[in-house]
Amino acid sequence: MxxxxxxxxxxxxxxxxxxxxxxxxxxxxxxxxxxxxxxxxxxxxxxxxxxxxxxxxxxxxxxxxxxxxxxxxxxxxxxxxxxxxxxxxxxVPQWSWKAGITSACLSLQGISCRACEDACEPRAIRFRLALGGKSEPVLDQHQCTGCGACAYQCPAAAVTFTRVEPNKEEDPA
Ligand code: SF4
Ligand code: SF4
Known part of the structure; x- marks a missing residue:
């Protein structure tokens, strides 16, 4: 037994x-x-x-x-x-996933695309001029809610997500 x-x-x-x-x-x-x-x-x-x-x-x-x-x-x-x-x-409030944009981004390859910026309601993504006339996406992790709207709209599957602990968010290094 x-x-x-x-x-x-x-x-x-x-x-x-x-x-x-x-x-x-x-x-x-x-x-x-x-x-x-x-x-x-x-x-x-x-x-x-x-x-x-x-x-x-x-x-x-x-x-x-x-x-x-x-x-x-x-x-x-x-x-x-x-x-x-x-x-x-x-x-729920501890949701700490943040978007990041990889080298697969079309804009980084000189192809005009702002799909992620257009999709991002909190305006966490901006583009700045880079060498060679390309536009480089810049993502503000403090603004990013991790909602995934940018990933959904990205035609190149260039958006990935990583979990950012609160202290690392302050100091990504
Ligand atoms: S995950 Fe959401 S909030 Fe973050 S950059 Fe993408 S669209 Fe913007
Ligand atoms: S959108 Fe879907 S995954 Fe997000 S909180 Fe609502 S039910 Fe959950």
Whole structure:
């Protein structure tokens, strides 16, 4: 009897170990890898609730944000829909993902494009003249909300996202 219980417990622990959410993946606002690993039942309620349809099932069937489908409005419909405690309204304000623009940017290659600047409501992206008559995108991380609108509109998939801790935001070095 005791042996059977031990086997069942260790099997549960083993299954849990095999389903760990990756902390370096964009999650819907209000949740994180630790909460998902502990609480998410992969029921798809958050996926179905998102009016922007930008939540998809990722590795381990945990929800991830896909900015190639649209931008996040931070409406919290996903958090409201979750029945399992995998979201916490307390961590919505801690959303610390910020956009960055890679060398794939068309403008950096001399092709006229301002799609990201046009998409950015808080005006976090500006362009300045660079060598050779090119325009270089400059992103103000303090203004960036991490909404993904620029990534959605970028025709070159040149926008990436990284998590910026508050102290690093002050001093990116
Ligand atoms: S906050 Fe709203 S728009 Fe953003 S992922 Fe959740 S449901 Fe979708
Ligand atoms: S993620 Fe949103 S706020 Fe940040 S630069 Fe892109 S459009 Fe602007």
């Amino acid at each position: 005791t042996e059977g219980t031990d086997i069942s417990v260790s099997r549960r622990a083993f299954l849990k170990l095999g389903r760990r959410a990756d902390p370096d993946v964009l999650r819907p606002p209000g949740t994180n890898a630790a909460l998902l690993t502990e609480q998410c039942k992969s029921c798809s309620a958050c996926i179905d609730a998102c009016p922007e349809q930008i939540i998809v099932a990722g590795a381990g069937n945990f929800p991830v944000l896909d900015f190639s489908r649209g931008a996040c409005t931070f409406c919290e419909a996903c958090a409201d829909a979750c029945p399992s405690g995998a979201f916490s309204k307390d961590i």
